[in-house]
Amino acid sequence: MNQNANEQTDMTAQLEKAQAGIDELFQHRNDRWYPLCHIASKAGWINDPNGLIFFKGRYQAYYQLYPYGTKWGLMHWGHVSSEDLVTWRREPLAMAPSLEAEKDGVFSGSAVLADDGRMVIYYTGHRWRNGVNEDQGNFQEQCMAVSDDGIHFEKKGVVVPCPDDRILHFRDPKVWKQGNRWYMVFGVSNVEKRGEIWMYTSQDMEHWSFDRVIYRHPDPDVFMLECPDMFPVEDKWVICYSAMGTKPHGFNQRNHNNAGYVIGTWQPGGDFHQESDFHLWDLGQNYYAPQTMEAPDGRRLVFGWMSPFTEPIPMQDDGWCGQFTLPREVTLAGDHLRTRPVAEFSRLRKDTRDLGPIDLDVNETRTLVEDARTADIEMTIDLDRNQAERVGLEVHATQDGGHTMVCYDDQLGRIVLDRHSNTYGDRGYRTAPLDGHTDQVKLRIILDQGSVEVYVNDGLEAMSSYSFPSDGPRAIKLFSESGEGQAHISSLTVSALDTIWETPDK
Ligand code: FRU
Numbered sequence: 334m335n336q337n338a339n340e341q342t343d344m345t346a347q348l349e350k351a352q353a354g355i356d357e358l359f360q361h362r363n364d365r366w367y368p369l370c371h372i373a374s375k376a377g378w379i380n381d382p383n384g385l386i387f388f389k390g391r392y393q394a395y396y397q398l399y400p401y402g403t404k405w406g407l408m409h410w411g412h413v414s415s416e417d418l419v420t421w422r423r424e425p426l427a428m429a430p431s432l433e434a435e436k437d438g439v440f441s442g443s444a445v446l447a448d449d450g451r452m453v454i455y456y457t458g459h460r461w462r463n464g465v466n467e468d469q470g471n472f473q474e475q476c477m478a479v480s481d482d483g484i485h486f487e488k489k490g491v492v493v494p495c496p497d498d499r500i501l502h503f504r505d506p507k508v509w510k511q512g513n514r515w516y517m518v519f520g521v522s523n524v525e526k527r528g529e530i531w532m533y534t535s536q537d538m539e540h541w542s543f544d545r546v547i548y549r550h551p552d553p554d555v556f557m558l559e560c561p562d563m564f565p566v567e568d569k570w571v572i573c574y575s576a577m578g579t580k581p582h583g584f585n586q587r588n589h590n591n592a593g594y595v596i597g598t599w600q601p602g603g604d605f606h607q608e609s610d611f612h613l614w615d616l617g618q619n620y621y622a623p624q625t626m627e628a629p630d631g632r633r634l635v636f637g638w639m640s641p642f643t644e645p646i647p648m649q650d651d652g653w654c655g656q657f658t659l660p661r662e663v664t665l666a667g668d669h670l671r672t673r674p675v676a677e678f679s680r681l682r683k684d685t686r687d688l689g690p691i692d693l694d695v696n697e698t699r700t701l702v703e704d705a706r707t708a709d710i711e712m713t714i715d716l717d718r719n720q721a722e723r724v725g726l727e728v729h730a731t732q733d734g735g736h737t738m739v740c741y742d743d744q745l746g747r748i749v750l751d752r753h754s755n756t757y758g759d760r761g762y763r764t765a766p767l768d769g770h771t772d773q774v775k776l777r778i779i780l781d782q783g784s785v786e787v788y789v790n791d792g793l794e795a796m797s798s799y800s801f802p803s804d805g806p807r808a809i810k811l812f813s814e815s816g817e818g819q820a821h822i823s824s825l826t827v828s829a830l831d832t833i834w835e836t837p838d839k
Contacts, residue, residue, distance in 0.1 A: 338434035338458070338474065339490035347429035351409050354400040355426075359838065362652035366783025366801050369707050369832040370681055372396070372421060372636075372657040374411050378403050379655040381505075381560055382636040383410060384427075384444035385626035386483075388452050391416050392628075393483045394636060395427055396657070397441060403649040408438035408459070414483070415833075418634075418660055418677045422835045425484055434458030434474050434491050441505045441560055443624065445515075447479070453538055454478045455517060457504035458491060470501030475519060477539065493517070493533055493541050499524045502557045507624070509564070511601050518547060520558040520574065528555040528576060530563075547572070547605050548595075554578045559590070560622040563599075564633060566665045570599040572607075573614065575622050584747070584764050585613065589642035592621050594670065609668045615658070616765045617750060617787070617796035618643070625663065633663040635672060639784060639797055643759040647801050648783060658786060658797050659779060666793055673792030674779065682709050682828035689713075689825035693724065693813035701726075704806035707830035708780040713823045714741050717772050720818035723749075727810040728780050729802035731756075736810075737800040739787055741774055743816065748774065748789050750796045757801035765794035773823065779830075780809070 358376035373379065377400045384395035391414045398411035412424035428439045435458035442456025458476040462469040475493035478486040495503045502522035509516055515535040523529050528550040533541040550558060558574035565571075573594035579586045596609035614623055614637065621640035628634055637658040641648070648654050661672040688701060689712075702708065705728075714724055725740025738751040742764070751762035767774055770790050777788040787796040809827065813820035 338432065338494075340433040341488065342431045344429055344431035344486075344488070347431055348426050351400040351426050351429050358403070358652045363650070364782070366648050366651065367653060368656045368781045368783065370779070370830045371639075371659065371781050371784065372413055372833070373653060373655065374398055375423060375838050376652045377401070377654075378405055379411060379638070380405065380640065381441045381622035381638050382624045382657055383441050383456065384454050385624050385634070385636060386444040386446065386452060387626070387629050388444070388446060388483050392418055393444065394657075395444070396638075398426070400426070403652065403654040408440055410439055410456075412484075418675050419680050419833065420835050421833045423838075427484070428456075428478065428486055432458060432476070432488055432490060434460070434476060437461050440473070441622070443507045445508050445510065447538060452480045452483055454480065454486065455492070455506040455508045457506065457519070459504070462501075471503070473503040475506045475517070475541075489539070492539055496543075497524060505560045507560075507562045514601065516544075516563075516601070517541060518561050518563050520561050522557040526556045527553060528558040528574075528578065530558055530561040530572065530574060545604065548574070550576060552579065554580060560592075560624065562623070562625050564625050564627075566596075566633060566663065566670070568598075569596050569608070569665060570605065571596050571670065572605060573623065573625075584616070584766075587763060588618060588621070588640075590621060590640075592623055592637070596665075596668065596670070612669045614670075614672065615795045615797050616763050617798040618752075618759065618761065618763055619784075619799050620658065620797045632675075634675060635661050635663050637797065639799060641799060645758060647757040648799075656784065661792070661795070669793075671792045672795050673777070673788050679709070681831045681833065683831055685826055685828040687826050689822050691811065691822040691825060693721070693811065693820040693822065695721065695816060695818060696814060698810050698812040700808050700810050701827055702809040705780060705809050705829065706782055706807065708778070708809060709828045709830055710776070710778040710780070710809070710826070712776045712778070712825045714774050714776070715821040715823045716741070716774060718821045719743065720816045721813040721820035722815035724813045724820035724822075725749075725811075726778065727808070727812060728778065728785060729800050730808040730810050731803040732805050733803050735803045737785055737798070739776065739778055739785065740812075748776065748787065748794070748796070750785065750787055750798055752798065752800060755800060756803045758799055763796055763798065765789050765796055768793045
């Protein structure tokens with residue numbers, strides 16, 4: 334890498350070209366599964382949430398974007414913003430590759446508010462070692478950019494170069510201020526190809542020095558920890574990461590790559606002392622690379638990417654690919670974290686119907702809604718009195734028999750999200766535990782045009798999965814299956830949801 338890493342070309346021209354790419358793809362966007370209440374790009378491919386920050390009176394959310402097609406490619410930063418976490422506005426694309434250091438992609442990173450009131454972004458400049466693909470590994474460095482308005486960015490170049498040529502993954506800086514120092518963590522595949530999180534510190538935001546390896550993954554098969562984050566909850570610290578190289582075991586880590594966290598304690602200048610086991614953030618098929626931020630009222634929020642890791646990925650035929658999960662509030666719940674949709678999200682509810690309580694006979698199915706594009710469903714199943722083998726909902730239920738099932742399974746003693754009968758996309762199922770709740774289970778299900786999010790027992794567990802219904806009306810049905818007798822739903826409400834978008838795309 335003998336070229337000057339900070340050599341610049343004109344980013345404005347690159348951004349205009351990228352916007353034209355998005356607009357072109359949008360001309361052919363098919364909206365059958367396009368989200369109405371989840372953040373997504375107007376068109377093109379998106380992955381990780383980036384640069385989450387409350388700045389200039391608005392929540393700013395950036396994301397990894399490929400503007401010229403619906404598969405991962407040369408990474409840019411897209412941008413949306415919201416005053417209230419309810420209604421979102423599209424903003425101009427934020428960053429395109431324009432430095433030698435980021436010639437093959439402006440990779441993930443985070444945003445902070447500097448003492449002078451400006452927004453500072455730290456992100457990874459990415460180059461392929463062989464100039465074309467990952468076969469010989471990556472060449473990655475942490476870069477810095479500043480902005481007065483969150484819209485226009487001035488790139489400052491590399492601030493943390495990679496210290497060892499044998500390191501092939503070195504990316505995704507997350508920065509915060511603690512006392513009068515700045516802290517940065519990012520993911521590294523060390524020279525032995527072990528997944529680690531490194532911590533750097535700085536006094537002036539531009540000069541950074543290595544502090545320590547703050548976390549090493551215990552599994553030698555895990556070769557990289559992408560998108561690490563580190564944040565306080567109550568008197569604890571959480572380290573989270575998206576691990577590459579994990580193997581499935583039992584109900585856990587079933588996805589290609591898996592995002593989770595450990596809880597412990599940490600003091601600036603010291604080591605992290607882990608106290609909890611590893612927990613997945615979300616047990617669905619599609620969840621990865623989450624990033625957290627602090628809201629102005631002190632709440633810790635997390636935004637995840639619904640990662641479509643497994644083929645087929647039918648939304649790729651529709652001019653777009655990828656969406657976020659809902660913004661969730663993170664709180665401590667014993668040895669793990671509770672995550673549930675931010676309270677503001679409920680403002681999108683409309684036409685709420687109270688349908689409970691309901692007693693269901695053995696093998697009974699009841700249609701609750703004939704055709705739902707979106708829904709916010711709250712349902713409590715009485716487990717004390719339950720005699721059914723399975724009880725729950727079929728959502729995205731179409732006339733060809735396709736549906737996604739969300740139910741309590743009495744044999745497993747777990748909540749099941751099953752896409753067995755989906756016509757489009759990957760199938761398979763995932764399950765979540767009840768975490769000791771034996772008398773009842775509370776479910777909240779957020780249905781969008783191409784996805785389902787399930788929150789179990791007020792967010793003690795969450796599951797996010799794509800679900801691509803077939804043509805025609807999309808019913809919501811309640812069912813009870815087999816067993817000795819009735820199933821009892823103690824409460825059930827169904828609301829439709831308004832769109833999050835301030836103005837329709839055109
Ligand atoms: C995670 C990730 C990050 C990287 C970005 C590239 O999904 O691989 O590690 O910065 O996506 O798009």
